[in-house]
Each structure stands twice: as C-alpha cells, then as structure tokens.
Amino acid sequence: MDCRPETGYTTLYDGATTGWSQAGPGGFTNSDNTLTSSGGLGLYWYSAKQYTSYSLKLDWMMPGDDNSGVFIGFPPSNDPWSAVDNGYEIQIDATDGPAHTTGAVYGFKAPDAAARDAALNPPGEWNEYELLVEGERLRIYLNGVLVNDFTNTDPARSLAGHIGLQNHGTGDDVSFRNIRIKELGERASRPSRPSRSARRAGCSRSPRRARTTARPSGTSIPATGPPTTAST
Numbered sequence: 001m002d003c004r005p006e007t008g009y010t011t012l013y014d015g016a017t018t019g020w021s022q023a024g025p026g027g028f029t030n031s032d033n034t035l036t037s038s039g040g041l042g043l044y045w046y047s048a049k050q051y052t053s054y055s056l057k058l059d060w061m062m063p064g065d066d067n068s069g070v071f072i073g074f075p076p077s078n079d080p081w082s083a084v085d086n087g088y089e090i091q092i093d094a095t096d097g098p099a100h101t102t103g104a105v106y107g108f109k110a111p112d113a114a115a116r117d118a119a120l121n122p123p124g125e126w127n128e129y130e131l132l133v134e135g136e137r138l139r140i141y142l143n144g145v146l147v148n149d150f151t152n153t154d155p156a157r158s159l160a161g162h163i164g165l166q167n168h169g170t171g172d173d174v175s176f177r178n179i180r181i182k183e184l185g186e187r188a189s190r191p192s193r194p195s196r197s198a199r200r201a202g203c204s205r206s207p208r209r210a211r212t213t214a215r216p217s218g219t220s221i222p223a224t225g226p227p228t229t230a231s232t
Contacts, residue, residue, distance in 0.1 A: 006057075007182075008182045009055075009057065011179070012046055012163075012179045013035065013177075014178055017030055019046055019047065019048030019049070020046055020047065021078075022042060022043070022044050023045060023077065023078045023079060023080045023083075024041060024042030024078075024079065024081075025039055026038055026041070026042040026167040026169070028044050028176075033177055033178075034175050034177045035175065035177070036173060036174070037068055037166070037168065037175075038170070039167060040080075041169055042167045043071060043080035043165070043166055044165045045071070045074075045083070045164030045165075046162060049162075050076075050161050050162050053133055053135060053183070053184040054132075054183045054184055055130060055181065055182045056072070056130070056131040056133070056179075056180075057130045057131075057178075057179075057180050057181070058070070058128070058176055058177070058178060058179040059126050059176065060092055060126070060127055060129065060177075061124070061126045061174070062093075062123050062173070062175075063123055063173060064124075065093075065123070066092075066123075066168075066171075066172045066174050067092065067096070067168040067174070068092045068093070068166050068167070068168050068172060068174035069090055069091045069092055069093075069106060069165075069166045070089070070129060070165060071088065071089050071090075071162075071163065071164040072090070072131060072138070072162075072163050073086075073133075073157065073158050073161040074087030074161045074162055074164070075161055083162075083164055083166075086161075087157070088138070088157070088159065089106035089107075089166065091103070091104045091105075091106045092174055094120060098110035098113070102116060102120060102142070103116040103120075105138065105140070105148060109150045110148075111140065111147040111148040112147050112148065115142075115145055115146065115147045116145075116147040120142060121143065126177075127142060128143050128144070129141065129142060135159070136152040136153075136158065137151050137159075138150045138151070138152070163181075
C-alpha cells in the first residue's frame with residue numbers, strides 16, 4: 001500500500017454521495033463508507049465538477065473474478081456509453097487480456113505487466129489507484145507503483161472532463177471507498193498524513209500533512225437520476 005504522505009486532497013466520496021449521479025441501468029449500494037456496484041452497464045459519475053490536471057486517489061476491491069473501471073475525461077451525459085465513446089477507462093479486471101486488464105487504459109495501452117503483477121493485491125483485498133493527469137498525460141499508480149504512462153494524442157478525446165465508476169453488469173461486484181482528488185496547483189490547508197488506506201495497511205502517521213470528510217451511509221443508490229435515500 002502507498003505510504004506516501006498526502007496534502008491538499010478533497011474528498012469526493014467517503015460515505016457522502018453529494019455531487020454524484022447514476023447514468024444507465026444498475027447502480028451502487030452505499031454502506032459502511034463503501035460503494036459496491038450491481039447490475040449494469042451503468043456509470044456512477046461525479047457530476048458536480050469537471051477536472052483538468054489532478055491527482056485522483058481511490059481504494060477498490062473485487063471479491064473474485066469481477067470487472068469494473070474508473071472513467072476519466074468524458075463530457076456530462078446521462079448515457080453511460082458517452083464515457084466509453086469519449087473518455088478513457090482505467091480498467092479493473094486482472095484476468096482480461098493485456099490492453100483490457102487491471103492497470104490498462106482500456107483498449108489503448110496495456111500496463112507494465114511485471115510491475116502490475118508485483119503491486120496487485122489478490123481478490124478480497126483492497127488496492128489503491130492514483131490517476132495522475134497532467135494535461136494530456138496520464139500516469140497510473142497501483143498501490144504506489146507506476147504501472148502505466150499514457151499520453152492522449154487523439155484530438156477527438158481529452159483527459160479533461162468528468163470522472164466516474166463503472167457498474168459493469170450482474171455478477172461483477174466491485175467496491176470503492178475513500179475517493180479524493182487534488183487539483184494540481186492547489187495548496188494544502190492542513191498538516192498532511194498517509195492516506196486512510198495506507199493507515200489501514202499499517203503505515204505510520206506522518207508528523208505533518210493532510211485530507212478531508214463525508215456524510216452518513218447505509219443507503220442504496222437508484223439506477224437513474226441524482227442519488228437519493230432508498231428503502232432497503
């Protein structure tokens with residue numbers, strides 16, 4: 001797990017679903033500060049803001065041979081296929097082919113297989129992605145290890161835009177937690193510390209540096225429209 005201290009990150013999800021919207025069928029349950037995908041194909045996207053250059057960090061876990069991905073660089077839309085057609089997917093599925101596996105920019109660039117295999121935790125354990133976007137360059141870190149370095153050269157696409165989480169389909173149950181972002185050039189307002197996932201993994205707390213917060217959980221997120229509380 002990545003034990004590097006963090007500074008200047010803002011929480012996008014840590015139990016609170018404010019700013020998130022579901023596009024397409026299926027959705028995510030929200031329990032114990034964790035989002036878990038169900039049904040699909042759909043996309044749970046952060047509709048409140050678009051981003052250009054940033055560091056996005058999140059924890060993810062797949063219980064078995066499951067499939068999901070983190071989408072970036074897509075325009076606002078209630079159609080999940082808009083993210084597929086206009087953005088880029090950072091894949092989560094360790095058993096798929098080279099350009100479609102965990103750490104890949106799906107369909108565009110395979111990860112460094114040796115680095116990815118050495119860094120990847122097995123099913124049932126949490127992993128952390130950092131997606132570092134600087135202009136049209138994307139670097140993908142898995143548990144603190146650089147596994148992919150991709151540059152967009154397609155004038156019809158961009159790495160700038162919204163971010164989202166894919167619910168791939170029935171039986172593909174992938175969980176996410178502790179989603180936070182730092183826009184490049186932001187200055188930290190508090191002393192920094194290792195990420196929450198790093199602290200869970202036993203990394204010692206740094207004496208200086210920082211992060212942010214959320215709302216109560218235990219709700220289910222509907223298949224369409226903005227998130228609302230639903231009965232269980």
